Amino acid sequence: MYDFDKLMARENTNCAKWDAAEKGLLPMWVADMDFQSPPEVIAALLERARHGVFGYSGGCGGWFEALMQWMTKRCGWAPQREWISTGPGVVAALYMLVRALTEPGDRIIIQPPVYRPFYNVASSNGCELLENPLYFDGGKYRMDMEQLKQMVDSRVKLLILCSPHNPVGRVWSREELLALGQFCLEHGITVISDEIHSDLVFPGFKHRVLASLSKELEQNTVVCNAPSKTFNIPGIQASNVIIANESLRSAYRQVLRGSGLALPNVFAVAAVEAAYTYGEAWLEELLLYLEENYRLAGSFIAERIPELKIVEPEGTYLLWLDCRGLGLNDEELDSFIKGKAKLLLEPGTIFGTGGSGFQRMNIACPRSRLLEALQRLEEAVGG
Numbered sequence: 001m002y003d004f005d006k007l008m009a010r011e012n013t014n015c016a017k018w019d020a021a022e023k024g025l026l027p028m029w030v031a032d033m034d035f036q037s038p039p040e041v042i043a044a045l046l047e048r049a050r051h052g053v054f055g056y057s058g059g060c061g062g063w064f065e066a067l068m069q070w071m072t073k074r075c076g077w078a079p080q081r082e083w084i085s086t087g088p089g090v091v092a093a094l095y096m097l098v099r100a101l102t103e104p105g106d107r108i109i110i111q112p113p114v115y116r117p118f119y120n121v122a123s124s125n126g127c128e129l130l131e132n133p134l135y136f137d138g139g140k141y142r143m144d145m146e147q148l149k150q151m152v153d154s155r156v157k158l159l160i161l162c163s164p165h166n167p168v169g170r171v172w173s174r175e176e177l178l179a180l181g182q183f184c185l186e187h188g189i190t191v192i193s194d195e196i197h198s199d200l201v202f203p204g205f206k207h208r209v210l211a212s213l214s215k216e217l218e219q220n221t222v223v224c225n226a227p228s229k230t231f232n233i234p235g236i237q238a239s240n241v242i243i244a245n246e247s248l249r250s251a252y253r254q255v256l257r258g259s260g261l262a263l264p265n266v267f268a269v270a271a272v273e274a275a276y277t278y279g280e281a282w283l284e285e286l287l288l289y290l291e292e293n294y295r296l297a298g299s300f301i302a303e304r305i306p307e308l309k310i311v312e313p314e315g316t317y318l319l320w321l322d323c324r325g326l327g328l329n330d331e332e333l334d335s336f337i338k339g340k341a342k343l344l345l346e347p348g349t350i351f352g353t354g355g356s357g358f359q360r361m362n363i364a365c366p367r368s369r370l371l372e373a374l375q376r377l378e379e380a381v382g383g
């Protein structure tokens with residue numbers, strides 16, 4: 001019913017992904033999709049624009065109701081309305097949360113390879129970043145609980161979890177999340193759970209909201225999610241910050257207000273409510289399309305570029321490509337991908353410790369474009 005094959009020209013639209021790319025390179029880097037958003041989202045934005053008066057927004061009643069129903073239905077967890085605050089994006093919310101919940105000198109744990117801004121967020125507000133790298137058993141990435149036990153002391157105040165995990169594509173299981181959550185509870189560490197990719201999960205896997213796993217975890221977790229990846233509206237700049245714990249919540253709201261960011265953009269209010277209210281059928285089709293794209297990339301690479309390996313994704317539209325078989329160092333690999341394959345991917349080193357030898361490829365694009373990218377890779381490796 002929806003046309004994900006349609007090739008959208010994105011050049012000259014002030015678009016980071018395409019307009020910042022060097023001419024001739026196929027951009028498959030930053031995490032947005034080359035698809036139009038659900039028609040209902042476009043219609044809601046047009047209707048809001050047609051009204052023509054764009055005064056301050058006030059109240060997000062429709063947004064919050066729609067989000068509560070969305071999460072109840074899709075995640076089996078019903079946040080209460082008063083737990084929800086907004087943010088102008090997840091990254092902005094992460095920075096504000098660090099300001100709200102730490103003192104200079106506190107320590108914050110992240111688990112690389114991970115979404116690059118986590119590094120800067122965890123080093124903000126005078127905090128000290130600690131890394132608990134994931135380990136790769138050759139098939140799957142896992143959280144290293146033993147290493148975590150070694151590194152924790154009373155100065156560790158926060159752990160920023162990426163769930164599902166960008167870039168390695170893990171959808172953490174209930175058991176893994178419970179083990180981590182329990183450990184953090186026992187050590188007085190609050191968890192900020194960045195669940196921005198939670199709607200993008202492949203069949204056979206299930207996203208669990210960390211806060212949904214027990215009443216204690218509900219009180220110890222800040223859930224950040226958003227409609228931005230799900231419905232391809234990151235440029236609308238809207239996110240949700242869901243905090244059951246009253247004192248954590250009021251600390252966040254104080255920083256949000258103190259930053260002058262308490263009132264969301266009027267277009268965000270219209271788009272988010274429409275997306276969560278009417279976007280489900282579109283999302284279901286998108287997920288089938290993305291899964292097919294992943295299968296195409298998987299079989300193409302296995303059959304025609306055996307030097308590369310895909311780390312099997314459980315969610316997200318980001319493929320984590322193991323390029324170590326090419327025998328190149330990171331600098332050589334980057335110039336090979338750009339100069340020879342003519343692709344713009346994200347070098348694994350951007351994601352910090354554990355990223356060496358990998359590249360991240362965004363496959364949320366029409367299949368013909370994905371095929372072109374794969375052919376460019378094949379020719380580059382073969383030639």
Ligand SMILES: Cc1ncc(COP(=O)(O)O)c(C=O)c1O
Binds near residue numbers: 092115166194228238
């Ligand atoms: C884990 C994670 N968090 C946050 C973001 C960005 O969120 P926002 O655009 O809402 O700041 C991304 C984008 O790729 C991401 O992967």
